[in-house]
Amino acid sequence: KAGVTQTPRYLIKTRGQQVTLSCSPISGHRSVSWYQQTPGQGLQFLFEYFSETQRNKGNFPGRFSGRQFSNSRSEMNVSTLELGDSALYLCASSILQGGGELFFGEGSRLTVL
């Protein structure tokens, strides 16, 4: 069974640009959540989607957005990039709506110059 797939794995952007990251969950998993990982702040929850609906959102500015498609694949978008957005963005899928095991992908490493 394939794991969580994230693309691209690495990308470099400049300040002011926008970026879109993609996540394909494990087959059958309808919950997709996104986390930002940085050395300073650790792992922080961005948002979660279940059956195309955003169920929860973390404490991030509106520049961070996401969506989920009918096939459970998800994308997150960051607009007007800032240097502080440089991070590893992790996607996780789960078969449950809450309190279950999260399966993480290997992440998309974003560098903002």
Next chain:
Amino acid sequence: QQQVKQSPQSLIVQKGGISIINCAYENTAFDYFPWYQQFPGKGPALLIAIRPDVSEKKEGRFTISFNKSAKQFSLHIMDSQPGDSATYFCAATPQTGANNLFFGTGTRLTVIP
């Protein structure tokens, strides 16, 4: 505000020794407490999890001890091996909520041969 506090930040243990990582939380709504293991270049992977109706859970060499009254939980790795060298994260979430994990800041474990 860090909702889950984790210590120590780093830990060096001899092969065969016991590794102990501690976490504490304040939010009494938390009732699912997983531990994740992360190797460099990989996403976190669930190691073991506990719900507050039990005080201890053991899976192989890994044990979670949970103290509900003190709002503390810890991970014990018995007979630590060099292959256990990784970063460990505790986390907490309301079981009935979304897949919104509040992570600790992580402990980098190094097991010396």
